[in-house]
Each structure stands twice: as C-alpha cells, then as structure tokens.
Amino acid sequence: MKILLLGAGGFIGANLTERLVNDGKHEITALDIQREKLDETGKFEEIRFINFDIRGNEKELERLTVDHDLIIDLVAMANPSLYVSNPIDVFKLNFTENLKIAEFCVKHRKRIVQFSTCEVYGITAARAFGKDSSKYPTPFMEDDSPLIMGPVKSHRWIYACAKQLLERVLHAYGLEEGLNYTIIRPFNFIGPRIDYLPSEHTGNPRVFSHFMNAFLYGTPIKLVDGGLNYRAYTYIDDAVDCIVRVIENPDGVCDRQIFNIGTPENEVTIKELANRMCATFDKYFRQPGDPYPEIVSVSSEEFYGKGYEDCDRRIPDVTKAQKLVGWRSKYDLDSILFRTMKYFVEKHRAKQAGIQWVAT
Numbered sequence: 001m002k003i004l005l006l007g008a009g010g011f012i013g014a015n016l017t018e019r020l021v022n023d024g025k026h027e028i029t030a031l032d033i034q035r036e037k038l039d040e041t042g043k044f045e046e047i048r049f050i051n052f053d054i055r056g057n058e059k060e061l062e063r064l065t066v067d068h069d070l071i072i073d074l075v076a077m078a079n080p081s082l083y084v085s086n087p088i089d090v091f092k093l094n095f096t097e098n099l100k101i102a103e104f105c106v107k108h109r110k111r112i113v114q115f116s117t118c119e120v121y122g123i124t125a126a127r128a129f130g131k132d133s134s135k136y137p138t139p140f141m142e143d144d145s146p147l148i149m150g151p152v153k154s155h156r157w158i159y160a161c162a163k164q165l166l167e168r169v170l171h172a173y174g175l176e177e178g179l180n181y182t183i184i185r186p187f188n189f190i191g192p193r194i195d196y197l198p199s200e201h202t203g204n205p206r207v208f209s210h211f212m213n214a215f216l217y218g219t220p221i222k223l224v225d226g227g228l229n230y231r232a233y234t235y236i237d238d239a240v241d242c243i244v245r246v247i248e249n250p251d252g253v254c255d256r257q258i259f260n261i262g263t264p265e266n267e268v269t270i271k272e273l274a275n276r277m278c279a280t281f282d283k284y285f286r287q288p289g290d291p292y293p294e295i296v297s298v299s300s301e302e303f304y305g306k307g308y309e310d311c312d313r314r315i316p317d318v319t320k321a322q323k324l325v326g327w328r329s330k331y332d333l334d335s336i337l338f339r340t341m342k343y344f345v346e347k348h349r350a351k352q353a354g355i356q357w358v359a360t
C-alpha cells in the first residue's frame with residue numbers, strides 16, 4: 001500500500017514511521033515541516049520525505065492524495081499552552097486545513113485515518129454536575145459517551161471542539177458520500193521523542209517534558225492547581241501497535257469506526273505522576289551532582305494564562321480496539337516512565353559529554 005503520512009515528523013508520526021519501515025510492507029511518503037525526530041529513527045533514507053506546510057499548498061496536497069492509497073493525518077497543534085495562547089491558529093490548522101485533506105479523500109475516494117483526541121470527551125459528567133469525579137470512575141466509550149465541553153470563555157476547548165467538529169464532518173461525509181474513514185482518539189501517549197525539554201527550546205510542552213526538565217536542569221516541578229486531575233498513560237510502542245492494526249484493517253473492520261487508544265490501568269493524578277517520576281529517577285538514573293527539584297503548586301492562570309480549564313478525568317474504554325483488532329496495551333506505568341526517562345537521560349548525558357548520541 002502507498003501511505004501518505006501527514007505530520008510524520010512529530011512524536012507519533014516518527015515512531016509510527018519507524019515501525020512501518022521496519023515492517024517493510026508499505027511504501028511511505030512522510031510529510032512534515034520538521035524532520036529531526038525522523039532523523040533520530042535512523043530510517044530516514046528508507047522513506048520519501050517531503051518538507052511541506054499543508055497550509056496554502058492545496059494543489060500539491062490534492063496531487064499527493066491522488067497518488068496514495070491511504071492518507072494518515074496527524075497534523076495538528078497538539079499542545080495545551082497553544083490552545084490558550086493561539087486559539088485561532090489552533091482552529092485554522094486543526095479544523096480548516098485538516099478539513100481540506102478530508103475533502104480530497106472524499107473527492108478521490110481514498111481511505112483516511114484521522115487523528116482526533118481523547119479531549120473530545122471534555123470533562124466528565126460527574127464534574128459537569130458538580131460532583132467529585134475521583135469518586136466516579138466512568139470510562140469514555142467511543143459511540144455512547146456524551147462529549148461535554150466547558151464554556152466559550154475557557155478557550156482551551158477550541159482544540160477539542162475543532163477536533164470534534166472534524167470528527168462530525170467525517171461521519172457526515174461517510175453517511176452522505178461513502179467516505180471511508182477511521183478516527184483515532186489517543187489517550188496521553190508518552191515515550192521517546194515526545195516533545196522537547198523547555199530549557200532547550202522555546203515553548204511550553206506537555207507535562208512529561210516539564211517534569212523531565214526538572215530532573216535534568218533543576219527547574220521546579222509545577223503542579224497546576226495542585227495536580228489533582230487524572231490522566232491514563234499509554235506507551236508509544238503499544239499505541240503504534242494498535243495504529244498499525246487499524247492501518248491493516250482486516251476485512252474492513254475499522255471502516256467508519258472511532259477507536260479509543262489508551263490504557264485504563266495506567267491512570268494516575270498528575271501529582272502521583274510527579275512522585276512516580278521522582279522515584280524512578282532516583283532509583284535508576286540519579287548521579288552525583290544531579291539537581292533535586294522542588295515540587296510546587298501553581299495556578300492554571302499563572303501557568304497557561306486566562307482561558308484554561310482542565311479535563312478532570314479521562315479513562316478510556318478500549319473494548320472496541322480489543323474486539324475489532326485484538327489489541328490491548330502491554331506496558332504498565334512504571335515501565336513506561338522508565339523507558340521514556342531513559343531516552344531523555346541518555347540523550348542529555350551524551351550532549352553534556354559532547355558525545356554523538358544514538359538512540360538505543
């Protein structure tokens with residue numbers, strides 16, 4: 001199969017590309033505006049890479065769509081600080097530009113695998129009705145759970161809302177024009193190549209990179225509003241394994257389906273995540289001279305600015321992925337943290353020692 005992988009240079013994209021190249025079953029065209037993570041895979045020479053901004057390049061994008069059998073769309077701004085600082089850019093890229101890709105797939109009758117997000121579920125029904133969601137562990141189900149967003153003034157929701165609207169448009173194109181789509185809702189993947197360390201790069205990445213930065217650069221571990229909200233983490237290799245099953249789509253079982261990809265057993269509060277990462281670092285990676293970061297609580301407004309509101313709890317129901325493609329994740333939280341932290345620690349120590357770093 002000829003696969004067009006849009007956003008292949010990102011965290012999920014680079015890990016997925018590596019796996020697809022290793023499998024050797026498909027011809028991959030990888031498209032992105034960055035390539036560093038693909039370089040890290042050591043597989044760059046085995047793919048066709050196109051340095052390409054999907055904004056304002058419609059003709060070429062359409063030509064590429066025609067030329068491939070399957071389109072996988074990972075392109076997005078996927079970092080909560082951007083939802084607060086650049087909401088219009090988030091909407092335009094994550095909805096308007098992504099819609100063009102979907103419409104080329106409708107026009108040329110191509111299958112699309114569209115990356116959405118677990119954020120489409122929004123907040124829990126418990127929280128919406130003023131209850132303490134820690135007492136109501138209610139897994140989110142792809143085809144049954146309501147999608148509950150906060151008020152418009154909390155513009156953090158523009159990301160989830162844009163992704164949700166795109167999902168609804170794909171569904172409608174499926175109904176009216178026979179579009180063959182599969183939607184994937186990732187639940188907090190972590191692993192090598194996630195984001196960047198804030199001391200090495202401008203911006204405000206996702207939580208794992210902030211906490212990792214604290215161990216390597218001594219910055220404080222900041223718990224936003226006390227770190228009381230929950231996330232359920234999935235290791236990137238487990239996630240990629242499920243994505244590959246969806247791509248293979250045996251007997252068309254994934255046609256016009258939405259899949260949660262997540263690991264309900266790996267649920268923690270952000271405060272617990274910080275404590276588990278501290279314990280993992282101390283046990284496996286600490287060397288003399290490494291900083292001991294302090295753990296502080298900061299308000300969400302201080303950390304992100306006005307307009308932030310958090311998802312309180314996101315437990316995936318993964319029955320569908322299990323039933324249709326036979327997938328369950330394998331990695332527990334401790335091994336996920338160990339493997340991901342190892343990647344960052346080894347890369348950092350090599351950089352400090354001036355040694356050429358090669359991922360192991």
Ligand code: NAD
Nearest residue numbers: 007009010011012053054074075076078115117186188189
């Ligand atoms: P990422 O930011 O690492 O990857 C996105 C990629 O898109 C980047 O490489 C970026 O350079 C590229 N891109 C951005 N603008 C572009 C443009 N104009 N033209 C071409 N390429 C462009 O994010 P990720 O974590 O790999 O997420 C991939 C997808 O999965 C996104 O759609 C995201 O919303 C979704 N998702 C991811 C997670 C997760 O756990 N990582 C969770 C929920 C949803």
Ligand code: UGA
Nearest residue numbers: 078080117119186187188189206207210222223224229270
């Ligand atoms: C992110 C992004 O929305 C998307 O990449 C994606 O849709 C989703 O994760 C996902 O991975 O499934 P979120 O989990 O809110 O959403 O982003 P993080 O930055 O990882 O934040 C997780 C939690 O940690 C939030 O409660 C946040 O307030 C908190 N946080 C973040 C801290 O306590 N300290 C920090 O330094 C950073």
